[in-house]
């Protein structure tokens with residue numbers, strides 16, 4: 001008889017997951033994913049079920065890492081919320097299973113995992129692709145991902161200036177103030193991104209918000225929103241002038257409106273750069289198009305579970 005699954009909820013995941021441990025685990029996981037060795041990682045492109053009545057989607061994100069004995073799936077609902085809606089735009093739950101018996105070992109809050117692993121992967125992209133003397137960070141959007149990206153980017157790097165932008169100046173100012181006096185709220189996207197070395201796009205927009213004509217040559221863009229084939233955050237100019245990196249080639253050509261609709265070519269997966277099989281073009285304008293992978297959730301959930309178990313033993 002299987003044990004009752006551990007229930008590891010938000011505050012506990014928050015206290016167990018640290019970027020210092022998460023980032024190396026994600027680098028390893030992305031490298032293994034890009035090797036396409038089925039004993040290392042089996043992770044199909046997520047299945048997406050439309051929730052038409054609610055303008056949303058259920059994403060089912062399974063992953064099996066045979067050599068590591070990790071079997072995981074995330075269930076994530078995400079929505080196209082109207083302006084002013086107070087409903088959450090993303091809600092996730094992660095399940096870890098025993099691959100031999102098939103029972104569920106743990107059910108975890110997936111919101112913290114989604115926020116932290118997505119931001120950590122963007123930070124990995126910046127570590128590999130931004131210019132070495134990067135000074136200015138811009139974040140477009142002021143929601144959950146904006147906060148997790150601010151947290152990891154300021155923990156891992158030392159930017160001299162941080163700028164934020166939101167469609168509403170009041171929101172941008174409130175967000176900037178909540179982060180500290182060194183963060184500047186900008187009136188327009190153009191003002192926010194001119195001269196920036198690293199730009200993070202974390203909006204729910206379905207049309208381009210960032211234009212290539214404002215982006216400094218050599219800048220790095222981590223593009224996190226627009227995870228549907230008909231949604232955009234970046235315009236064609238940017239997609240065509242940049243060297244495009246992705247988390248998964250298969251996901252990129254299935255789910256990314258920025259890639260599919262611009263016709264841009266994918267140069268490499270982040271895992272290929274980590275493995276040294278594709279170069280990091282730091283000197284060029286680069287876009288990392290993030291869609292979010294089950295392998296990232298699996299690596300994160302296993303880390304949470306390992307730490308939870310070692311705490312239980314104390």
Ligand SMILES: NC(=O)C1=CN([C@@H]2O[C@H](COP(=O)(O)OP(=O)(O)OC[C@H]3O[C@@H](n4cnc5c(N)ncnc54)[C@H](O)[C@@H]3O)[C@@H](O)[C@H]2O)C=CC1
Nearest residue numbers: 089141142143144145202203204205224225226290291292
């Ligand atoms: N790549 C990945 O792995 C992941 C991507 N996402 C995506 O990242 C995006 C941000 O997610 P959250 O921060 O959780 O959402 P959120 O709802 O907390 O924040 C969204 C932000 O976008 C702004 N926004 C909404 N509509 C906009 C528009 N038309 N133009 C400009 N800004 C607009 C909102 O004011 C808010 O600041 C979403 O598109 C979400 O689907 C979320 C999780 C993982």
Ligand SMILES: O=C(O)C1=NCCCC1
Nearest residue numbers: 076078114227291292293
């Ligand atoms: O990977 C994820 O988790 C998500 N990706 C895109 C949409 C929201 C959740």
